[in-house]
Every structure is written in C-alpha cells, then in structure tokens.
Amino acid sequence: MLSLTCRDIGMVDCEFVATGNTEEELWKKGSEHILRIHGTEDADITPQFKQKYSQYIKYS
Numbered sequence: 001m002l003s004l005t006c007r008d009i010g011m012v013d014c015e016f017v018a019t020g021n022t023e024e025e026l027w028k029k030g031s032e033h034i035l036r037i038h039g040t041e042d043a044d045i046t047p048q049f050k051q052k053y054s055q056y057i058k059y060s
C-alpha cells in the first residue's frame, strides 16, 4: 500500500492521506482531493508535480 500525506505536499493544516495500491491510483485520489478541497487547478498535477513529491510517498 502506498500513502502520501497532504501535509507533505505543502498543505500545512490538512490531515488527508491519499492511499493506493499503485502510484497511479494514489495520484488519482490525491488529485481529486486537492482539486476539491484546496482548489488546485487540474493542470497543476503535472509529471513535474508528481516527480517533485513522489519522494514523500510511503510504502507499507
């Protein structure tokens, strides 16, 4: 299982944790959350964004 905490990608007061069995699934859930809750534009979930924050993904 992969997980990524919203805080780790710069959303200071957010406890949301995106999870997924694959990185693709994790980013899909994560992007739905940040679009809905943080109002980030869809275009911001770029390969560069993923590359920048993939270091924070935890594997368990």
Ligand SMILES: [Zn+2]
Residues within 6 Å of the ligand: 006, 007, 011, 014, 015, 016, 033, 034, 037, 038
């Ligand atoms: Zn969040």
